[in-house]
Amino acid sequence: MKRLINIIFVVCFTVSIYPQFNTGFKIARLKYNGGGDWYNDPSAEENLLNFVHRNTNIKVDPEYRFVDISSDEIFAYPFLFLTGHGNVYFSDEEAKRLRLYLENGGFLYIDDDYGLDKSIRREMKKVFPEKDFIELPFNYGIYNCVFEFNSGPPKTHKHDGKPPQGFGIFIDGRLAVYYTYESNPSDGWTDARVHNDPEEKRIEALKFGTNIVVWALSQ
Numbered sequence: 001m002k003r004l005i006n007i008i009f010v011v012c013f014t015v016s017i018y019p020q021f022n023t024g025f026k027i028a029r030l031k032y033n034g035g036g037d038w039y040n041d042p043s044a045e046e047n048l049l050n051f052v053h054r055n056t057n058i059k060v061d062p063e064y065r066f067v068d069i070s071s072d073e074i075f076a077y078p079f080l081f082l083t084g085h086g087n088v089y090f091s092d093e094e095a096k097r098l099r100l101y102l103e104n105g106g107f108l109y110i111d112d113d114y115g116l117d118k119s120i121r122r123e124m125k126k127v128f129p130e131k132d133f134i135e136l137p138f139n140y141g142i143y144n145c146v147f148e149f150n151s152g153p154p155k156t157h158k159h160d161g162k163p164p165q166g167f168g169i170f171i172d173g174r175l176a177v178y179y180t181y182e183s184n185p186s187d188g189w190t191d192a193r194v195h196n197d198p199e200e201k202r203i204e205a206l207k208f209g210t211n212i213v214v215w216a217l218s219q
Contacts, residue, residue: 024061025049025217028077030108031068034089034119038082039066041113044189045081051189051206052213056146069094074101079216083111083186088119095126102127102169102176107216110179111186114159120179124169133167133179142166142178142215147207153183154204156197174219178212185209 027045031038042064049062067073067080069090074080074097082088090098102108110120121133136142136152143149143166153164164183168175187195188205197205 024059025052025079025213026061026063026065026077027079027081027213028074029064029066030074030080030082031066032082032084032088032090032094034087036084036086036088036116036119037113038084040084041187041190041194043191043194044083044186047191048186048189048206048209048213052210055207055210056214058213058217069098074098074106075104078105078107079213080106080108081111081186082108082120083113083116085113085115086119088116088123090123090126092126095123099127103171106176107219108177109212109216110177111184112159112179112181113184113187114157117181124177128169131169133169133177136166136168136175136178140168142175142211144211145215145218146211149208149211153180154185154188154201154208155183156188156201156205157184157195159184175215178216 027049029038029045045064046062049060052058053060067077112120138150138152143152153166155164159182162182165181167179167181169177185205185208188197188202189209192202
């Protein structure tokens with residue numbers, strides 16, 4: 001069930017969020033090394049942001065854009081999105097920069113598009129050697145802040161047929177990294193012709209993406 005949402009930002013991110021009040025909220029795709037297709041399904045962010053705009057009062061800038069992890073440009077975005085198939089690799093310097101971004105208020109959403117799990121867990125250990133991914137309980141706020149997901153992440157694509165799971169890395173009680181496994185909602189954000197998902201699956205995925213955006217911005 002949809003809830004009426006009125007977002008009031010009360011936190012000043014060190015990551016630069018305030019310029020986006022006037023231009024609209026943006027998502028940046030995180031470009032990484034290692035050979036994984038970080039760039040796949042470029043219509044996903046545009047469709048999600050348009051859906052967010054229609055269902056909340058968040059002003060958006062619905063455009064596909066990407067940022068290199070080694071660039072200072074990452075600090076211009078409060079929300080980074082990482083996805084793809086296959087291998088992810090962070091150099092020591094990139095891991096250090098990603099940690100700095102996250103410790104200063106940034107949010108990273110990772111969606112395993114199939115085959116990402118082993119490498120993303122390995123590389124996030126470079127970023128936070130002292131932290132582990134923690135599976136979020138189904139009553140955690142990200143699952144009900146706008147739309148209700150009482151069983152956790154939706155199962156958008158079959159993959160290996162395992163139950164979908166959502167994991168988090170927390171910094172001082174704030175969810176800084178959210179990771180979906182065996183779920184793949186971002187495939188449901190893409191143009192309908194790309195994966196030929198049923199319309200109800202696409203709407204479910206877009207609703208779930210809206211929850212992620214709202215939760216990240218209201219932390």
